Amino acid sequence: MSENMSELSRRRLLQLTAVTGAGLLLAACDVGGGSDTGTGADSGAAGNGEGQIKALFMKQAGYSEDDIRAMTDEFQKKYPKIKVEPSFVAYEALHDKIVAAAPASTFDVVLIDVIWPAEFGSKRIVTDVTDQFPAEWKSDMLGGALATAAYRDRYYGVPWILDTKYFFYNTDMLSRAGVDPASLSTWDGVLTAAQTLKAKKIVDHPLIWSWKQAEALVCDYTQLVGAFGGKFLSDDGKSIAFNTGGGLQALEFMKRTLDTKLTNPNSVESLEEDVRKIFSDGQAAMALNWTYMFNAANDPQQSKISGKVGVATTPSGPASAPGVNGSMALSVSSGSRNQKAAWTYISYITSAGVQDKYAKSSLPCWTKSYDDPTVASTLPQVVPVAKKQLANLIARPQVPRYNEISQILQAELQNALLNRKPPKKALDDAAEQARTLLA
Amino acid sequence: MSAAPPARPAPTPPATRPARPARRRPFARRAGGGQTRLALLLLLPAALVVFGVVLYPAGRALVISFYDVDSPFPGRYPFVGLRNYTxxxxxxxxxxxVGHTTYFTLVSTALELVLGLGLAQLLAAPIRLRWLFRAIVILPWALPTIxxxxxxxxxxxxxxxxxxALLTQLxxxxxxxxxxxxxxxxxxxxxxxxxVWKNxxxxxxxLLAGLQTIPRGLYEAARVDGAGPIRAFFRITLPLLVPNIALVLVLRTIEAFKVFDIVxxxxxxxxxxxxxxxxxxxxLQAxxxxxxxxxASLAYLTVVAILLLALLYLRLLRQSELMSP
Structure with a gap:
């Protein structure tokens, strides 16, 4: 063994480095590809509207994997000349997967979050579909849904999942504590109810949130920023505003519920799925979560509290009660060589007929669906709540560098929640780091 | 080369003479230009693959680190020199x-070395069903990191x-x-x-491989001279294991420095x-x-750091080899 080791001497290592260096010089001849068309992304082609396409979805919240496979099967029966191959990744991996797959044009259809059109549109990772976007869709879709795929008056996809965070509560726990669900219409009321639940030892930690260092944390924070009347950016969009007023009060509120032990301390390592599990296990009385939790928490196969789930619009703070816009859209990737077929597929699965059929997993983007008795009857408790909540949404900032700003914000919010910095200092630090990213 | 043969001599089977160990020096000049050319030809596919999947991407990344590339597509991007690095x-x-990585590297490598040394001793011990224990111990390593x-x-x-659950119930x-x-x-x-559990x-x-090369006789001699097991470990086992320890340290430090998937x-x-x-x-940046x-510039800074580590280790290794008996 020692003989082998001495073969790899320092000299040999330096020689190897030199050879590598020579290789590097060769590669240096090619700077960033040869294209002269700026960020020349539109290497795709319309195609003949037939053949195979690949679609990228997430396996989390919204429509389930089974739903999407069923929709796709129905689509293929109707359009036998197009073959669709769906793929699924966790939401946390979705953005990076889209970016990494873009140069190779691996996917023709990608699911994008409401926070990405600015980034993906300006970098031409997805195509601008404004010209194909029928005028009647603009009037027939709900406003919150339309905003999902729009950036600077252009459309970069078709809205598909219209979602916001609703307030869920365990009706059984509340009645045992003698709390009137109507008192949960304000965050003050929620805190009082939580204190009662804790004092009567009905549950250790009445509240559970998704406060892991991830986008989920920013979603919860956004909803509270809205409740406390805060803003992410100043009105001209040129400076950061979350470190003052409502933005600061929202974080102080979060911190207070942790300090008073009304919030489950494991919130800081939970995502939406963890919230669902803990709530469904009867280990929390109240939680914010996406629409899908209503159906999941009422499913006896995966929940111990089936039939005891109440849902309401988000509680209001001193300012108002907007829900975070957590919608998603389907886009055609710029590199797709089969953009026509991709558009056919997107048009089909975003259509009102298909969305109405799967309304149980995700509510439709179409205004008229909410008056459709079949949709209303699939989720009779949720639809009236949704009608009210979806009219009042708050958006996260629509800026190309949103993802980077969000990462900074997530880390600083956690610094405050974990007692490593006072809330004001944490938000000031986040604002300072994010300042240069707005330009 | 001076007197080229008119035709290539037919390869005659070695009649009675045992085959010369010519294979050992395939590039020896006497073996003839044809063989060298064949060797280079055979090496070409591998060289192409290495260039395509290692050298070219590495070079491209270096070039990218001097530009301001903010999209995954090829195109024209402004040259910024060393600004990305600064x-x-x-x-x-x-x-x-860097702090987290350094802590992770030092602590995990140290723990793995100490525990691995103990484990290797156990696995080398002459007990029944030794093969079974060895198979079980390799299992964590066989598990994908994900x-x-x-x-x-x-x-x-x-x-x-x-x-x-376990800690509360106990x-x-x-x-x-x-x-x-x-x-x-x-x-x-x-x-x-x-x-640590995995590695x-x-x-x-x-280390087990190293342990098995230590002659039993050394321990017997030490016992005769009155050395106990602890003294034998520090005076015989450890010094003789130094090359193995050094090797595994190099591997583990560099691996730990690059830790990503488990995080x-x-x-x-x-x-x-x-x-x-x-x-x-x-x-996250990329x-x-x-x-x-x-x-890309971060990746190159990491490469430089690892290169320095490797040089340091190789130097230590050479010194330890000179010292070891």
């Missing part, structure tokens, strides 16, 4: 990540995790606690635990960025923030 070196998040990370994430889950802790979410330093240590077996097997799966860099390592930060140039 900016990233001035970023506090990088130095926090699976290992997911497993530990579940074990350490604050609400449902086995670790909490009355070693009063109540369920958070392992990965509340305290960044604790979370980093838990990632170390998961890494100790590799270290143990490297991605177990903590996602949280809580409060407390488990972000250099490679994780590089990944793919989440689409700062490909920044990511």
């Amino acid at each position: 900016e990233i070196l001035a970023d506090d998040r990088l130095w926090a990540a 699976v290992n990370g997911a497993m530990w994430r579940w074990i350490l889950n604050a609400q449902y995790g086995v670790a909490n 009355h070693l802790q009063g109540d369920y606690r958070s392992w990965l979410g509340n305290d960044p330093f604790l979370a980093l240590n838990m990632v170390v635990v998961a890494d 100790t077996s590799l270290v143990a097997f490297f 991605y799966v177990m903590t996602g860099g949280g809580p409060a960025s407390g488990t972000q390592t250099i490679t994780f930060f590089t990944y 793919f989440s923030a689409q700062r490909f140039s920044s990511g």
Whole structure:
């Protein structure tokens, strides 16, 4: 063994480095590809509207994997000349997967979050579909849904999942504590109810949130920023505003519920799925979560509290009660060589007929669906709540560098929640780091 | 070469003479130009692959690190010289990540070495069913890191995790606690635990290989001279294992320095960025923030750091070889 080791001497290592260096010089001849068309992304082609396409979805919240496979099967029966191959990744991996797959044009259809059109549109990772976007869709879709795929008056996809965070509560726990669900219409009321639940030892930690260092944390924070009347950016969009007023009060509120032990301390390592599990296990009385939790928490196969789930619009703070816009859209990737077929597929699965059929997993983007008795009857408790909540949404900032700003914000919010910095200092630090990213 | 043969002599089978060990020196000039050419020809595919998948991407990344590439597509991007390097070196998040990486590397490598040494001794012991124990010990190493990370994430889950259930029921802790979410330093240590659990077996097997080359006679002689097992360990086993220890240290340090997947799966860099390592930060810069140039310059800084580590280790190794009997 020692003989082998001495073969790899320092000299040999330096020689190897030199050879590598020579290789590097060769590669240096090619700077960033040869294209002269700026960020020349539109290497795709319309195609003949037939053949195979690949679609990228997430396996989390919204429509389930089974739903999407069923929709796709129905689509293929109707359009036998197009073959669709769906793929699924966790939401946390979705953005990076889209970016990494873009140069190779691996996917023709990608699911994008409401926070990405600015980034993906300006970098031409997805195509601008404004010209194909029928005028009647603009009037027939709900406003919150339309905003999902729009950036600077252009459309970069078709809205598909219209979602916001609703307030869920365990009706059984509340009645045992003698709390009137109507008192949960304000965050003050929620805190009082939580204190009662804790004092009567009905549950250790009445509240559970998704406060892991991830986008989920920013979603919860956004909803509270809205409740406390805060803003992410100043009105001209040129400076950061979350470190003052409502933005600061929202974080102080979060911190207070942790300090008073009304919030489950494991919130800081939970995502939406963890919230669902803990709530469904009867280990929390109240939680914010996406629409899908209503159906999941009422499913006896995966929940111990089936039939005891109440849902309401988000509680209001001193300012108002907007829900975070957590919608998603389907886009055609710029590199797709089969953009026509991709558009056919997107048009089909975003259509009102298909969305109405799967309304149980995700509510439709179409205004008229909410008056459709079949949709209303699939989720009779949720639809009236949704009608009210979806009219009042708050958006996260629509800026190309949103993802980077969000990462900074997530880390600083956690610094405050974990007692490593006072809330004001944490938000000031986040604002300072994010300042240069707005330009 | 001076007197070229009119025709290539037919390869005559070696009639009675035993084959000369010509294979050992395929490039020897006497073997003839044809063989050299054949050797180069045979090497060409491998060389092309190495150039295509290693050298070219590495070179491209270096070039990218001098430009401001902010999209995954080819195109024209402004040349910024060393600005990416200066900016990233001035970023506090990088130095926090360097701190986490250094701690992770030192602690996990040290623990793996100490535990691996003990484990190797056990595996070398003449006991029954030794093959079975060896097979069991290699299992963690056989597990993909992603699976290992997911497993530990579940074990350490604050609400449902086995670790909490076990420790509470044994009355070693009063109540369920958070392992990965509340305290960044604790979370980093838990990632170390998961890494040590997996990689100790590799270290143990490297050292076991070394142990088996130590002649039994040395121990017998030591016993005759009145040395106990502890003294024999420090005077015989350890000095003779130095080359193996050095090798495994080089491998493990470099691997630990590049740690990414287990962090991605177990903590996602949280809580409060407390488990972000250099490679994780590089990944975030390149793919989440689409700062490909920044990511490329980070990757090159990592390469330089690893190169320095490797040089240091090789020097230590040579010294230890000179000293070892």
